[in-house]
Amino acid sequence: xxxxxxxxxxxxxxxxxxxxxxxxxxxxxxxxxxxxxxxxxxxxxxxxxxxxxxxxxxxxxxxxxxxxxxxxxxxxxxxxxxxxxxxxxxxxxxxxxxxxxxxxxxxxxxxxxxxxx
Amino acid sequence: xxxxxxxxxxxxxxxxxxxxxxxxxxxxxxxxxxxxxxxxxxxxxxxxxxxxxxxxxxxxxxxxxxxxxxxxxxxxxxxxxxxxxxxxxxxxxxxxxxxxxxxxxxxxxxxxxx
Numbered sequence: 001x002x003x004x005x006x007x008x009x010x011x012x013x014x015x016x017x018x019x020x021x022x023x024x025x026x027x028x029x030x031x032x033x034x035x036x037x038x039x040x041x042x043x044x045x046x047x048x049x050x051x052x053x054x055x056x057x058x059x060x061x062x063x064x065x066x067x068x069x070x071x072x073x074x075x076x077x078x079x080x081x082x083x084x085x086x087x088x089x090x091x092x093x094x095x096x097x098x099x100x101x102x103x104x105x106x107x108x109x110x111x112x113x114x115x116x117x
Numbered sequence: 118x119x120x121x122x123x124x125x126x127x128x129x130x131x132x133x134x135x136x137x138x139x140x141x142x143x144x145x146x147x148x149x150x151x152x153x154x155x156x157x158x159x160x161x162x163x164x165x166x167x168x169x170x171x172x173x174x175x176x177x178x179x180x181x182x183x184x185x186x187x188x189x190x191x192x193x194x195x196x197x198x199x200x201x202x203x204x205x206x207x208x209x210x211x212x213x214x215x216x217x218x219x220x221x222x223x224x225x226x227x228x229x230x231x
Contacts, residue, residue, distance in 0.1 A: 034219070043208065044162075044221045091160055095219070105152060105212075106219055108162035 002028050002098050006109035013084055014117055021079045021112045023050075023094030029074035030096035034106065035067075038091040050077040050094075084116045120144065121211050123222035130199045131230050137184070138194040138225045140209030150212040151192040152219070153183065157205040165207075168192055199229045 003026040013019050023033055031052045036044040048069050049057040056069035066088075068080040081088055091113050095106040122141045130136035142151065153165040168176045168183045176183040184193040196203055209222040 041226075043223045046218060046220070049218070093160075093162065095162075105150075105164050105167060106162075107164075108154075111160040113160070 002026075002096070002107040004030075004094065004096055004107045004109040006092075006094055006112050008112060009110060010113040010115075012115045012117065015085050016083055018080055018082045019084055019114060021081070021092055021094075021114075023077045023079070023096075023109050025075045025096050025107075028096075028098070030077075031074060032097060033071060033077040034095045035069065035077075035079050036093045036095065038093060038111075040091075044093060047079075050079075052077075081114065084114070086116045089114055089116045120220040121209050121222035123209055123225050125225045126223070127226045127228070129228050129230060130196075132201060133198055135195060135197045136199055136227065138196070138207050138209075138227065140192045140194065140222055142190050142192060142209075142211050144190075144211065144213075146214055148214045150214075151183070151185070152210040152212065153181070153192075153194045154208045154210060154221075155203075155205045156208060156224075162208075166194065196227075201229050201231060203227060204229045 005024045007022045033050040035047045037047050038044045046059050047062045050069045050071040052071045058064045071077040091111050093111045095108045098107050120143050149170045151168045155163040166176050166178045166181045166183050168185045175185050180197045182195045206224045206226050208224045210219045
């Protein structure tokens with residue numbers, strides 16, 4: 001099946017620094033990827049849609065200047081949390097649609113746990 | 118408005134028994150997809166089962182089945198013969214057809230007791 005990887009799997013950073021999270025589709029091409037944020041014991045909240053070769057589409061209430069998304073190739077999307085603060089600590093998950101699958105389901109990365117001190 | 122509603126924050130089930138996890142959804146689009154995902158403590162999202170809005174029969178995948186009641190807009194997940202490894206968070210999700218977006222419910226934490 002389709003595999004999506006994320007790097008790093010966890011990261012701890014100081015307040016005010018920027019953190020980059022990578023999402024890769026390993027055995028398929030993804031013109032679209034999605035970024036979610038999940039707080040402890042809560043659901044996944046869609047942050048933005050990453051589009052290869054064009055600007056990302058952000059959900060309402062998500063600061064585009066804070067969460068920079070770059071989809072430079074058909075297999076890589078990056079999420080940069082700029083000037084991170086403790087309230088940005090969360091579990092970040094990316095996904096890519098499985099266009100070749102029967103159900104067109106989302107294939108999820110393993111997630112990145114961000115802790116901002 | 119909430120697109121996906123899961124009203125059971127937590128559920129307990131005895132090992133080897135069946136359990137039903139509730140999910141209702143809200144959409145005016147006639148074409149949609151409904152999914153269930155399992156999220157163990159490791160955080161990964163594991164696809165379990167899919168039901169298309171035009172599917173006439175309820176979906177089944179091994180021990181998982183989906184009780185799809187279109188008129189009631191419900192898509193309950195039934196897990197038969199529960200195993201200890203089934204203990205996890207379970208999320209119901211709906212795919213919006215035009216933009217491929219997924220909307221998730223708040224999840225149900227399932228605990229399987231030995």
